[in-house]
Amino acid sequence: MQYFAGIEGGSTNSKLIVLSKAGKILCKKRGGPTNPYLSFPKTVSTISSLVAEAKSDLGLDTKKPFGGLGLTLAGIDDEKIYTDMLSHFRGLPEIAHRYDLTSDTIGPVETAFGPGHVAVVIISGTGSACRLVTEKGEQYKCGGWGHILADEGSAYHTSLEAIKMVIQREEKNYLENSITRAFAVEPLRDKMKEYFGIEKCEEMVPIFYHHFEKKRIAGFTKSISDLAFKEDDELSKFILRRTGKKLSSLVKGAIEQYTNDHPMPKKLNIIGVGSVWKSWDLVGKSFLEEFQDLNLKFCILNETAAIGAAASVARKxxxxxxxxxxxxxxVIFEN
Structure with missing residues (x-):
């Protein structure tokens, strides 16, 4: 039997699935981060390990290659990284007969709609990125520059803004947004201290400058969401609504680029990927407010984008x- 594997990878973790020719999911695996832009050696090692584990689980000879391996990874847009990764895996014939490498935005489109559709992918997990993909696979991008240059609307950026807000309030620093100064900061401040295990704000300095972990900082967004939904904290709700606005700006940018070359589709398919979309009632609804005149369908994936990656390499x-x-x-919203 011929098997096709797909891996969805990012800065936090990875998911592998194996499909049969009939479309049955035969195996699922999870692994560590696979963003080659952050660490090429770690990425290729994790991918190789996931494939070997999947073959073992399926009772396959580890030296017998899959029919194909599709990779939909963050950080693969870089031309040199793409070329180096393709060259690396082509030198490992025991992994797969064929490879298909795409960015982490193509996998969701393949999974949700298959080829030949215009769709926007808006990723908001640890990082953020937006890509508008055409029927021919062309991409118009906005965002995805990483946490130092951008990542607006991501869990990392949301956490960073909340932390800065607490510090500014503590210091009576009027750089803070004038609107948010009307909201009590104490619940957010206390939650920040609890999450990071600190007693005073000054202890945030080594967390950012000596023991920096982007994933750990991004994880604070879950605490912000808990404050907003479980404790009805107004400042946290404001922060999440603003995250939705920032994500809408990324989509607007990609749409504007696309419409310079093409007419606007009658209905635009938007796929939301990443944990930040779990806070839909604040992030999502704020996002949609910016598209009231647009005919669209917003959906999220019920399964990993690794499925689309596997289906794509199989088709090729x-x-x-x-x-x-x-x-x-x-489908979360459709008008």
Missing amino acids: SGVNIPLDRSKLIE
């Missing part, structure tokens, strides 16, 4: 894997 190998894509997505 001459095998069309049947997928019931209606079961792979959940």
